[in-house]
Amino acid sequence: MRKVHTQEITKNIKEMCIEANYYLSKDMDYAMKQAFETEKSEIGRKILNQLQDNLKIADEEKIPICQDTGMAVIFMEIGQQVFFEGDFLEDAIQEGVRQGYREGFLRKSVVKDPIQRENTKDNTPAVIHYSIVTGDKVKITVAPKGFGSENMSRVFMLKPADGVEGVKNAILTAVKDAGPNACPPMVVGVGIGGTFEKCAILAKKALTRQVNEHSHIPYVRELEEELLKKINGLGIGPGGLGGTTTALAVNINTFATHIAGLPVAVNICCHVNRHVVREI
Amino acid sequence: MDKYINTPITAEKTEELKSGDYVYITGTIYVARDAAHKRMIEALERGENLPIDIKDSTIYYMGPSPAREGQVIGSAGPTTSSRMDKYAPILLDLGEKAMIGKGKRSPEVIDAIIRNKAVYFAAIGGAGALLSKCIKKSEIICYEDLGAEAVRKIEVENFPVIVVIDKNGNNLYETAILKYSNY
Ligand code: SF4
Numbered sequence: 001m002r003k004v005h006t007q008e009i010t011k012n013i014k015e016m017c018i019e020a021n022y023y024l025s026k027d028m029d030y031a032m033k034q035a036f037e038t039e040k041s042e043i044g045r046k047i048l049n050q051l052q053d054n055l056k057i058a059d060e061e062k063i064p065i066c067q068d069t070g071m072a073v074i075f076m077e078i079g080q081q082v083f084f085e086g087d088f089l090e091d092a093i094q095e096g097v098r099q100g101y102r103e104g105f106l107r108k109s110v111v112k113d114p115i116q117r118e119n120t121k122d123n124t125p126a127v128i129h130y131s132i133v134t135g136d137k138v139k140i141t142v143a144p145k146g147f148g149s150e151n152m153s154r155v156f157m158l159k160p161a162d163g164v165e166g167v168k169n170a171i172l173t174a175v176k177d178a179g180p181n182a183c184p185p186m187v188v189g190v191g192i193g194g195t196f197e198k199c200a201i202l203a204k205k206a207l208t209r210q211v212n213e214h215s216h217i218p219y220v221r222e223l224e225e226e227l228l229k230k231i232n233g234l235g236i237g238p239g240g241l242g243g244t245t246t247a248l249a250v251n252i253n254t255f256a257t258h259i260a261g262l263p264v265a266v267n268i269c270c271h272v273n274r275h276v277v278r279e280i
Numbered sequence: 281m282d283k284y285i286n287t288p289i290t291a292e293k294t295e296e297l298k299s300g301d302y303v304y305i306t307g308t309i310y311v312a313r314d315a316a317h318k319r320m321i322e323a324l325e326r327g328e329n330l331p332i333d334i335k336d337s338t339i340y341y342m343g344p345s346p347a348r349e350g351q352v353i354g355s356a357g358p359t360t361s362s363r364m365d366k367y368a369p370i371l372l373d374l375g376e377k378a379m380i381g382k383g384k385r386s387p388e389v390i391d392a393i394i395r396n397k398a399v400y401f402a403a404i405g406g407a408g409a410l411l412s413k414c415i416k417k418s419e420i421i422c423y424e425d426l427g428a429e430a431v432r433k434i435e436v437e438n439f440p441v442i443v444v445i446d447k448n449g450n451n452l453y454e455t456a457i458l459k460y461s462n463y
């Protein structure tokens with residue numbers, strides 16, 4: 001058994017919320033630079049160039065990359081040999097978010113109730129996904145999610161007979177509909193299989209995978225490559241103003257499913273695809 | 281084509297703007313998102329006046345992040361315009377001439393653009409840090425309780441936007457894609 005104090009969780013989450021909103025992770029940064037090199041449209045290149053300037057200003061002048069600093073999504077992978085000392089874990093996580101959004105001058109974009117819509121003024125609660133894993137470490141992934149792209153995400157309950165072609169169509173449909181609304185170039189997170197809610201979580205988790213990494217399942221990897229090509233052939237381009245860079249990556253996660261179903265979730269993310277990972 | 285224009289953006293000026301033009305705006309514009317639009321429309325329904333001078337106005341759909349000490353405003357990029365589609369035709373009919381946001385608009389908004397010789401610009405989504413540098417002054421003029429969604433009046437200098445829908449209804453989101461599909 002290993003003791004972890006919840007104060008440490010709070011401190012890390014606070015720092016991670018800030019870090020995620022001021023600096024793009026290395027994989028995303030590299031993908032954005034590559035996109036500028038390969039983009040064919042003039043206006044597309046101009047926009048990608050300005051997005052480079054934007055990242056520089058965000059870093060140097062401590063202004064968030066995007067004003068939508070997101071709803072904080074947090075994956076907690078907790079080794080089963082970990083024992084938490086201190087406060088209730090969930091409170092410690094929410095406190096980290098609260099401190100991060102306050103001290104980092106991040107926008108408070110969360111309302112307490114979906115219908116009554118009163119701002120909580122501290123960006124809590126975060127959406128937290130817990131899982132118990134082997135070992136004595138705690139792996140934390142903080143992924144603040146903007147809603148321009150979140151709103152364009154979809155779940156499709158396909159039939160087994162729709163097969164892989166149905167899956168491709170679903171993904172292309174979601175990306176086409178998202179178009180300029182999702183601040184392309186996008187990152188497309190896909191979950192295939194599981195149940196209605198499971199595929200959505202798989203898709204969300206897929207967005208936290210490095211954009212230069214592929215699935216280790218050969219057919220899934222091929223699907224990722226094929227879809228990226230197809231998506232970039234849609235012509236949407238940077239800002240949706242036409243071009244050859246519509247997506248930077250398609251990340252697909254799969255899971256077992258029921259004999260009668262083929263759930264597919266497409267979680268669209270913009271070029272401000274934020275993910276910070278730490279292991280404690 | 282690169283163009284430089286000053287506010288107020290009048291019908292004479294929108295005459296010159298074509299879908300696809302790259303435009304740098306200088307002058308005073310308003311900032312409002314959906315919660316503020318909803319309140320403005322409710323005020324109109326109650327027979328009250330609008331809190332902004334709507335004639336020949338430009339409204340930027342944006343909700344900034346908080347400013348640090350010494351900064352005029354925090355990150356300040358566009359939000360998705362479609363959430364304003366329900367309200368925009370009413371404001372356009374009252375004299376609003378230009379909207380700045382990102383993303384598609386409804387057929388009703390496009391009709392209102394044509395009817396009023398207005399224009400829809402896109403600012404670069406996700407470039408909030410860069411765009412904040414073009415904002416020289418910012419003041420909240422009403423609905424302060426809405427926080428990031430309060431209505432602001434801002435002064436911009438060479439604020440970069442692209443004409444997406446011009447006064448004739450030409451829509452860059454539709455035409456540009458055709459050019460690069462299966463490129
Ligand atoms: S979709 Fe992404 S880049 Fe666009 S406004 Fe939202 S968080 Fe920012």
